[in-house]
Amino acid sequence: MLVALGAAALVTFPYWSAPWASRFATTLLRDALILAIFALSLDLLVGRAGMPSLGHAAFFGGGAYAAGIAGQQLATDQLPVTLGAAALVGAVLALVIGVLVVRSEGIFFLMLTLALAQIVFAIAFQWTAVTGGSNGLSGIGRPMLASIDFSSPDLMYVLVAVTFVLAALVVWGLARSPYGRALIGVRENERRMRALGYDTARLRLSAFVIAGTIAGIAGALSAYSTRFVSAQDAGLGNSVRAFVTVLVGGAGTLGGPIVGSAVVSLIERVVPSILPTDLRISEALLGLVFIGFVLFARQGMAGLGRSAWLRVSRR
Amino acid sequence: MSPELVFQQALNGLSFGALLFILASGLSLVFGMMDVVNLAHGAFYMLGAYVALSVVQATGSFWLALLVAPFALGLLGFVLEPLLLRRLRGRHLDQVLLTIGVSLVIVDVIGQVWGREVRSLSAPAGLDGSVTLIGGVYPVYRLFVMAFGVALAAAMGIVYRRTRIGMLIRAGVQDAEMLGALGVDTNRLFASTFAAGAALAGLAGVIAAPVFGVQPGMDTDPGLLYSLVVVVVGGLGTLSGAVAGSVLVGPADTFGKVLFQDVALAVIFAIVALVLLLRPTGLLGRIRIAR
Amino acid sequence: MIEIRDLRRVFGGVVALDGVTLSLGEGERRAVIGPNGAGKTTLINALAGETTPTGGTIRLGGQDITRLRPWQRARLGLAHVFQRTELFAPLSARDNVALAVAARRGPYRLFRAVPRAEYAEAAAVLERVGLAGREGVAARALSHGERRQLELAVALAQRPHVLLLDEPTAGMSPLETARITELIAGLDRALTILIVEHDMDVVFRLADRVTVLHEGRVIADGTAADVRGDVRVHDVYLGKAVTVA
Numbered sequence: 001m002l003v004a005l006g007a008a009a010l011v012t013f014p015y016w017s018a019p020w021a022s023r024f025a026t027t028l029l030r031d032a033l034i035l036a037i038f039a040l041s042l043d044l045l046v047g048r049a050g051m052p053s054l055g056h057a058a059f060f061g062g063g064a065y066a067a068g069i070a071g072q073q074l075a076t077d078q079l080p081v082t083l084g085a086a087a088l089v090g091a092v093l094a095l096v097i098g099v100l101v102v103r104s105e106g107i108f109f110l111m112l113t114l115a116l117a118q119i120v121f122a123i124a125f126q127w128t129a130v131t132g133g134s135n136g137l138s139g140i141g142r143p144m145l146a147s148i149d150f151s152s153p154d155l156m157y158v159l160v161a162v163t164f165v166l167a168a169l170v171v172w173g174l175a176r177s178p179y180g181r182a183l184i185g186v187r188e189n190e191r192r193m194r195a196l197g198y199d200t201a202r203l204r205l206s207a208f209v210i211a212g213t214i215a216g217i218a219g220a221l222s223a224y225s226t227r228f229v230s231a232q233d234a235g236l237g238n239s240v241r242a243f244v245t246v247l248v249g250g251a252g253t254l255g256g257p258i259v260g261s262a263v264v265s266l267i268e269r270v271v272p273s274i275l276p277t278d279l280r281i282s283e284a285l286l287g288l289v290f291i292g293f294v295l296f297a298r299q300g301m302a303g304l305g306r307s308a309w310l311r312v313s314r315r
Numbered sequence: 316m317s318p319e320l321v322f323q324q325a326l327n328g329l330s331f332g333a334l335l336f337i338l339a340s341g342l343s344l345v346f347g348m349m350d351v352v353n354l355a356h357g358a359f360y361m362l363g364a365y366v367a368l369s370v371v372q373a374t375g376s377f378w379l380a381l382l383v384a385p386f387a388l389g390l391l392g393f394v395l396e397p398l399l400l401r402r403l404r405g406r407h408l409d410q411v412l413l414t415i416g417v418s419l420v421i422v423d424v425i426g427q428v429w430g431r432e433v434r435s436l437s438a439p440a441g442l443d444g445s446v447t448l449i450g451g452v453y454p455v456y457r458l459f460v461m462a463f464g465v466a467l468a469a470a471m472g473i474v475y476r477r478t479r480i481g482m483l484i485r486a487g488v489q490d491a492e493m494l495g496a497l498g499v500d501t502n503r504l505f506a507s508t509f510a511a512g513a514a515l516a517g518l519a520g521v522i523a524a525p526v527f528g529v530q531p532g533m534d535t536d537p538g539l540l541y542s543l544v545v546v547v548v549g550g551l552g553t554l555s556g557a558v559a560g561s562v563l564v565g566p567a568d569t570f571g572k573v574l575f576q577d578v579a580l581a582v583i584f585a586i587v588a589l590v591l592l593l594r595p596t597g598l599l600g601r602i603r604i605a606r
Numbered sequence: 607m608i609e610i611r612d613l614r615r616v617f618g619g620v621v622a623l624d625g626v627t628l629s630l631g632e633g634e635r636r637a638v639i640g641p642n643g644a645g646k647t648t649l650i651n652a653l654a655g656e657t658t659p660t661g662g663t664i665r666l667g668g669q670d671i672t673r674l675r676p677w678q679r680a681r682l683g684l685a686h687v688f689q690r691t692e693l694f695a696p697l698s699a700r701d702n703v704a705l706a707v708a709a710r711r712g713p714y715r716l717f718r719a720v721p722r723a724e725y726a727e728a729a730a731v732l733e734r735v736g737l738a739g740r741e742g743v744a745a746r747a748l749s750h751g752e753r754r755q756l757e758l759a760v761a762l763a764q765r766p767h768v769l770l771l772d773e774p775t776a777g778m779s780p781l782e783t784a785r786i787t788e789l790i791a792g793l794d795r796a797l798t799i800l801i802v803e804h805d806m807d808v809v810f811r812l813a814d815r816v817t818v819l820h821e822g823r824v825i826a827d828g829t830a831a832d833v834r835g836d837v838r839v840h841d842v843y844l845g846k847a848v849t850v851a
Binding site: 170173174176177178179181182184185188189191192193194195196197198199200203206 | 654656675676677678680681685686688692693694695696697701704705706708709710711713714715716717718719720721724760764
């Protein structure tokens, strides 16, 4: 009930906040929610199944390009088509990359995901005829559902917020299901899981495909929000950004990636507006925060919150 | 392709390979000793190039920069290892993650201090000319790079074979307890190793600057990406692996760009993925699975 | 139930299994003994699919499983208690067992809560192995003995046809050893059990037949009484003769 009210409040934010909040707040929240969807999908891999992927941007970028290119090539603005294309491309890319990586572990997994995502980036960067290459892809169509046009800032926000709520519900539903618990089993002891009769490679692959699909949709939303797709959307920097978001928020929790995206957005967007304009150090701040969490609070904000709650409730 | 062109490209490929070796040797060294893939290696490389830029601007001496930049980076590495990595000893994956944060900080600080424009550093006087070789003109600096790469590989080979530290690296000893039992001060050893890796990255930054330029983004491409490619293809954590990787990747990349043009980058990473899949420890790597 | 024919496993230059032939009938309880390095754990690992044999065949209920992956063998009814406990350390004892219960129905059940029945079954199995009241404790917070009990509970929750036990009492106190021995002795007689064990009291209490491995070969095979009297066994166990006699 409380969750439903919260979700309704979130989705309608631009309307009830209009008297006191600026349009900047709506844009900021929209981009934070896109990052949250992206981070939630990565956390399925990093937090639940224990797969530290440094290549998740491949699916985000793939989805962004797919939505833009599908709209142009098929001459349609209809969201079911373009978002569907984004989800499909995210899923297929994740299937292909997943098949190759699910048997690797630890540092090798990390490097392999990085290398494979770099192939996707290289294709996006160099296949100018289709992706626009280093100039990026512009001319993204309007996000239309039947005859509703979501391209106004407020409606674009609503589209993103609704998708976010759905994505969070999906991840929550997966996490509490036998499937989600099996992923945790793979994370904690793959050998034991195999001995119990779980095909762990297939389990990991399925998580990869689900995560890639959601990331692809996040990418499409990003393409619609900025009306532009850059090869960097599929680049290492974007993968790192999602990874930082998950770890700062707290891997393996539902709230973690969401809180993490709020923190990252604050550092990336709000802090620079406070600092003098010639001081552009938000990446460095993000790096410092990340280092702090890896060193002192590996469970992220969610872990800090949990231990603080335990301390209070024990009294 | 005419024979002259092939020769020219082969020479280009080998000099690129020599650059790659200088770039990747530090990453390989740190992995060999500490089992940590230092994802800040590219940022170290970038910082080396910018420090060199400042030294050359202040003194006009490329050769002084070639001394100062590695020294400065070595110092940085010597401070960072005990400050950050040591706290996570034994947790290799977390150490790797930590270096991502280090990279973000360094790259942004460079942008703040030196600006975010494309800069360049010219080859030192005496090496900035060209010579005629088999029908083509060839920049002298590239020949110098090749000689430098070979000399560095030889020097590292001597260190690996003749010194106590080198033996430890070759033996793949990184178990802190075992090292302690051998009477090694592990704290100092790891700090020195990390410092040496950073210094090598700084050295690569100076040497590569006249060829690759000095600009934002160089930390990833060529910095981190190419050094990863080299150590993955050749073999993680061994000197011979780094040599083999550079000798393979340098010409492969050069000819790839000539032959495949647009898809060259994708081809290189496809090779990397293939090697990681078929032989995760690289062509000449030790068999060891790090978690 | 199990038929092992001419099984070989070579690690580098070391021969761990040198042509082992062995068969177990349904419901048979067989102990494999032998000095350290005899190949006992390699044999169990080859049966469970943790190591791929260099040569020979393994059949389970007539089906050739030599090349099957561990999870495929588990699906066919094989359960493995590892020598070094393999558990889900941060998960509760209940969740550890529930994952084994759930394995029988497969993991692809999305968007619904974990059925209560699975937890109830897990609790029942935990009670059977003597861990009642410890359901909520994380595996890593249990004592060594309790973790061995939990390891057994996890294997039993798979409802296997064949149970592979690799030193189930390793590191246990005499009291814990006695308890777990009685527990195994009281298991369903239809369950085929292969047990590797150093403690001869446990071996002679549980096993119908005993196989003695030495340097990767079977050097004796027979009833407990046969093996007790076998001269070669005494030679192998020279210095340990007291425990066998």
